[in-house]
Amino acid sequence: MKYFIGNWKMFGIPGSIKIVDRINKFLNKDKKNNKKYKVIIAPPHTLLQDFSQKFKDKKISISAQNCFYKDHFGAHTGSVSAFMIKRLGINHIIIGHSENRASGENDVILKEKIFTALKNNLNIIFCIGENKIQKRKKLTTKVLKKQITKVLKRNYNLKKIIIAYEPIWSIGTGKVPKTNELKKTVIILKKFLKLNFRTKHNFQILYGGSVDNKSIHNFKLIKELDGFLIGGASKSSKKFIDIIRNFYK
Numbered sequence: 001m002k003y004f005i006g007n008w009k010m011f012g013i014p015g016s017i018k019i020v021d022r023i024n025k026f027l028n029k030d031k032k033n034n035k036k037y038k039v040i041i042a043p044p045h046t047l048l049q050d051f052s053q054k055f056k057d058k059k060i061s062i063s064a065q066n067c068f069y070k071d072h073f074g075a076h077t078g079s080v081s082a083f084m085i086k087r088l089g090i091n092h093i094i095i096g097h098s099e100n101r102a103s104g105e106n107d108v109i110l111k112e113k114i115f116t117a118l119k120n121n122l123n124i125i126f127c128i129g130e131n132k133i134q135k136r137k138k139l140t141t142k143v144l145k146k147q148i149t150k151v152l153k154r155n156y157n158l159k160k161i162i163i164a165y166e167p168i169w170s171i172g173t174g175k176v177p178k179t180n181e182l183k184k185t186v187i188i189l190k191k192f193l194k195l196n197f198r199t200k201h202n203f204q205i206l207y208g209g210s211v212d213n214k215s216i217h218n219f220k221l222i223k224e225l226d227g228f229l230i231g232g233a234s235k236s237s238k239k240f241i242d243i244i245r246n247f248y249k
Contacts, residue, residue, distance in 0.1 A: 001036040003162070003206055003227025004244055005125060006234025007065060007094060012043045022237035026244075032061065033248045037227070040092055040125075041234065045080050052089040060162040063092035063125065066100055069112035071119065082113070086120040088209060093117050096127040096228075098152070098168045107150040112153055114161075125160045125229065126152070127208070132169035140167075141188055148189075154197050162204045163189065164229045170209030171231065179218045182207060184229075186224045213242035220247050 008016075019042050027034050042063040043051055047223060051062045068079035085093065095113050103111075117124050128147040130140045144165070148249070152161065165185065170176055177185070186205050193203040207219060208229030231237040 001226075002247070003040065003204070004037055004229065004240070004241055004247075005040040005063065005094075005164075005206065005229045006042065007097070007208075007229060007231050008043045008235055009065070009099070009231065010034070011235050012047050014047065014050060016043070016047070016093050017051060019235070019237045020051065020055065020060060023042060023240055024055065024058055024060045026237075026241045028249060030244075031083070033244075034246070037244065039244075042092070045085075048085065048090055048118055049088045050073050053094055054087060061092060061117075063094060064090050064122075066097070067093060067095070067096050067113055067117060069109045069116065071116040082116040082120040086122060090122070092123045092125065094125045094164075096129065096147075098127065098129050098166060098171060110151045113152075114156070118156055118160060122160070124161075125206070126161055127164045127166050127229070129166040129171075129209075131166045133228060135167065137171055140185060142183070144189060145192055148193070149196065152197070158197060158199055158201050158203070162226070163193070164206040165189065166229060168206035172210065173208050176210050176215050176218070179221055182224045183224060184224065190224065211243065213239060213246050216243050216246050 013232040040061045040063045042065045048064060055062055064085045067082045067085055068076055071081050072083045075242045096110050128144050134143050166239060189205055190203060204226035206229050207225055211228045211230045212233045233243060
């Protein structure tokens with residue numbers, strides 16, 4: 001099963017539901033391939049309730065983009081907890097995106113977020129990635145392993161965690177890793193995850209960073225990849241659908 005996950009970031013108003021509706025209609029028509037993949041769209045918090053109700057029991061799933069690190073209710077103006085998100089009928093959440101890390105989310109905060117999300121039975125898309133300087137210094141593997149071990153614990157329900165590898169230097173730049181480099185990174189990560197967490201569970205690893213209908217041709221050659229976290233292209237139903245179409249050409 002491949003994942004095509006759209007992260008809308010700070011985009012979308014109630015009328016934007018038509019974008020997701022068009023994608024859902026495409027999925028229903030794609031009889032040849034639609035059992036091979038799962039589509040998840042992550043709109044902002046303001047749209048979660050409407051979207052989750054509209055697409056309940058549909059082929060598309062709706063995800064939250066983030067949550068506060070404290071659970072349930074509290075005196076945290078403007079914050080939304082995992083508890084609140086789950087009560088909207090949401091089953092997935094993105095945690096650890098590089099943009100949130102850049103805004104101050106450290107390993108301690110991310111660890112709390114993962115804990116509260118799991119406590120509320122949410123499936124987690126956990127983002128990791130190195131920056132341009134770390135890549136240049138050939139620290140990619142070291143950085144990714146550290147980001148994983150500082151936040152995830154062996155006693156977690158690992159089956160509810162998907163890893164999304166997003167090189168920071170690739171996001172929104174149009175630059176993507178070379179096919180052989182990305183394949184090597186994914187293989188290293190999968191091996192490391194099994195050994196470090198002493199599990200037989202096969203972790204699913206997604207790639208994110210300048211994924212579009214052209215770059216998808218290179219990624220489809222990497223069988224070890226379990227899917228994609230898509231940013232800008234997910235805000236257009238045509239671009240998002242073209243990514244799926246081109247992947248299965």
